[in-house]
Amino acid sequence: MIDETLEESAALYALDLLEGEELRAFEARLESDAALRTRVREFQESIATLAYDAPPQSLSSDLRRRILDSVPPAKTVQRSSAIGTFVPWALAACLAIACALLASERGHLRNRIASLQRRNALSKTEISTLTSKLKNAPNAEAVVVWDPEKNEGVLKVLDAPPSGSDHSYQLWVVDSAKKSPVSAAIFRVGDNGTTKISFKPDQPVKTAKAFAISLEEKGGVNGPAKGPIVLITPK
């Protein structure tokens, strides 16, 4: 239980306004009080957003180079190529941008997507949101970042019902050049309703027109989807 005095100290602490003995006593209390740590975190996260209230300033053109040059030379970073653990950096960056797009008002989406597509690094990447068809989980969401050149992508699912021990979710790519959707991944969702996977469809995909996720028996299916479609790219 956090009383008003302690909460006041948490607010002051979050703004770096505690000093001396008051600061030491608060930090000691913080070590052993999980609820207090949560409150400080809440306050700090609110405070950090104030950065967005500052008038936007241009970054000088040479600042990026100066800062990047001020860290040690690049290391060669080994990445596993195993599907499921490898998140290609470009797709990861695109997934981050997808987040920003999702945060936008819908009315701004087209302009911002067009803007992104003008950037060479991202011009080949497609971002799709999948919305819920589930009456009992209308807030379930998914985002697919698809690299048509490499024929691979990253899928992030949020707020989906757990797949349970007897079922699996299966991701499908609707290819306009094929009669049937192509299976792209079989995955589970745990109790937190969230998962993120990298995927590569079973067959090459020419044009990814849409993505869909079905609920199948454990292990998925080889042919067309048998189970219900639970998330799909809106028409």
Place this chain on the structure above:
Amino acid sequence: MSDPSPSTPLSGVPDNAAAEKKAAGALRAEMDREILRRLTSGDQAAFSDFYTRFAPATFSMIFEILRDQKDAEDVLQDAFVQIWQKAASYDPSRSNVFTWVIMIARHKAIDRLRSRARRHRLMEAASAEHAATPDRPIASAGEIVEQDEEARRIRAALRQLAEGQREAIDLAFFGGLTQAEISARLGAPLGTVKARIRRGLIALRDVLEKIS
């Protein structure tokens, strides 16, 4: 697993802006952590991604504190180099990545501000510096667009704070003032200042939660 009760697969799906925003927030936080994980492994390309993601808002905040281009650039560089070196010390249980970055940068900016203020006091010129007009143009339209969505959201939240609460929080965050200095600046008793800050942060947290 409970029955997912799917609707007809190809029927229209209603817009769900709230769910999209929630998903966006969670995804953005996850991608921030991914960038930081790559920094930890010494991936210099990740540092470039990190710069793209965090430099605009961080630099704007630093500039608002220092009102000096060179100082602000130096502080941004110090902060980012420290983050590069200390990325492994980031603890996700204590804060999200954005908060961690902003806090590190703000501490450095406030340190610089106080150090400069000490210097200026010696020169009897402290107050003029803080009131100085920014000596450079604001961001390009493109950069403004990048920050626009989040900024609009935050400003909408800030407008809902009582004026006294907002002033006290701003003086601490951007001004780097102590409790006593805020009290003197606002002409309000220390207890009142503390209470305003507490109530202001609670209100800010609640409003941000609501509009997120």
